Amino acid sequence: MVILEACVETVEEARAAEAGGAARVELCANLADQGTTPEAARLAACVSAAAIPVFAMVRPRPGAFVYVPAERDAMEVEARRARTLGASGIVTGALTPERTIDVPAMRALVAAAGPLPVTFHRAFDLVGDRPEALETLIDLGVSRVLTSGAAATALGGAVEIARIVRQAAGRIVVIAGGGVRAHNVGEIVARSGVSEVHAHLGGEDAVRAVVSRLRSGGLEPR
Numbered sequence: 077m078v079i080l081e082a083c084v085e086t087v088e089e090a091r092a093a094e095a096g097g098a099a100r101v102e103l104c105a106n107l108a109d110q111g112t113t114p115e116a117a118r119l120a121a122c123v124s125a126a127a128i129p130v131f132a133m134v135r136p137r138p139g140a141f142v143y144v145p146a147e148r149d150a151m152e153v154e155a156r157r158a159r160t161l162g163a164s165g166i167v168t169g170a171l172t173p174e175r176t177i178d179v180p181a182m183r184a185l186v187a188a189a190g191p192l193p194v195t196f197h198r199a200f201d202l203v204g205d206r207p208e209a210l211e212t213l214i215d216l217g218v219s220r221v222l223t224s225g226a227a228a229t230a231l232g233g234a235v236e237i238a239r240i241v242r243q244a245a246g247r248i249v250v251i252a253g254g255g256v257r258a259h260n261v262g263e264i265v266a267r268s269g270v271s272e273v274h275a276h277l278g279g280e281d282a283v284r285a286v287v288s289r290l291r292s293g294g295l296e297p298r
Contacts, residue, residue, distance in 0.1 A: 078265050078290050081131070081251060082283055083107065083276040087118065090126045096283025100129045102167055102195075107276060109138035110198075113154050120161045129164035131195060134185070141171045141199040148181045155188035165192045165219070169199035176203060177212045186217050193219035198253060201226040206236075207243060214247045222274055224254030231260050234267035241269045258285035265290070 081100045082093035090101045103122050104111030112135045114122075123130050134154045136147045143151065148170065155166050166189050170181035177196075186194050196218050203209040206226070213221055223240060225233020230252040241250045252264050253274035261273055273290075277283045 078270065079272050080283070080286055080290060081272060081274045083111070083274060084122075085114075085276075087121050087125050089278065090122045090130065092278070092280040093283050094126050094128050096277075096280040097287035098128065098283050100131060100164075101126060102131045102133060102274070103163075104133040104135075106138065111135060112138060113151075116157060116161060119158065119163060123162040130162075131165040131167050132158040132161075132163040133197075134158065134166050134168040135197075141169055141202065142173055143170055143178070143181060148184065151181075152184055152188040155185055155192075156190075159190055159192055163192065165189075165195060167195040167197050167222070169197045171199055171202060174204070176205070177209050177216075179212065179216065182213075182216050182218070195220040195222055195251070197222050198224060201233075206240065210240060210243055210248070214244075218248060220249040220251055220272070222251045222253045224252070225268075227254070229255030230264050230268070230273070231255060234264055237268035237270060256286070258282070258289050261286050261289050 079099035082098035083102045084090045085107050093101050103114050105114045106112045111133045134151050136150050158166050170178035172178050200221050200223050224230045225236030227233030244250050251272040251274045252270040256273050256275035
């Protein structure tokens, strides 16, 4: 069964995602700026309110994903804090000015996350060499990578996502994200072969519609 990770910004959205059938939520602040680290109180409240896993975004600011040492240190602190607050995983990413994976930064973040799985977010779509970057993430022990296939939407990038899924070969979970909705999720899954999709849907009805489509269309991952 293909599962839905719902991106949320509030406790109310987390509750709605769970009620709609989402398997997991990703909690962010500032979704208008593609998400930043949520405040500790909101993360704690979300973990308390939701029975499904809550993954916490670790991103210190909007903008480019190239970080100075002080920012990287702050990200490690936030990753450790997410663990203590009961998060089930973290979502993060760091790049070099040359558009490669920032290996020292990611190694430190994976270590700070400890036993929690780490998802590399859509900064992956900005790297210059995605096949090489994917192997780097696998070597670092990253559990998931979120991608639109470097397109504006997951549907537009479905062919590239399928290539990433084939390369991953089960060594890392590939999540399709970007414009995922009930009317297109079937085509996205069928064309890409992903086992997970990611979307910011808001209300319970929109979440339920996507989950219903995933359950009704023979959408087993390839």
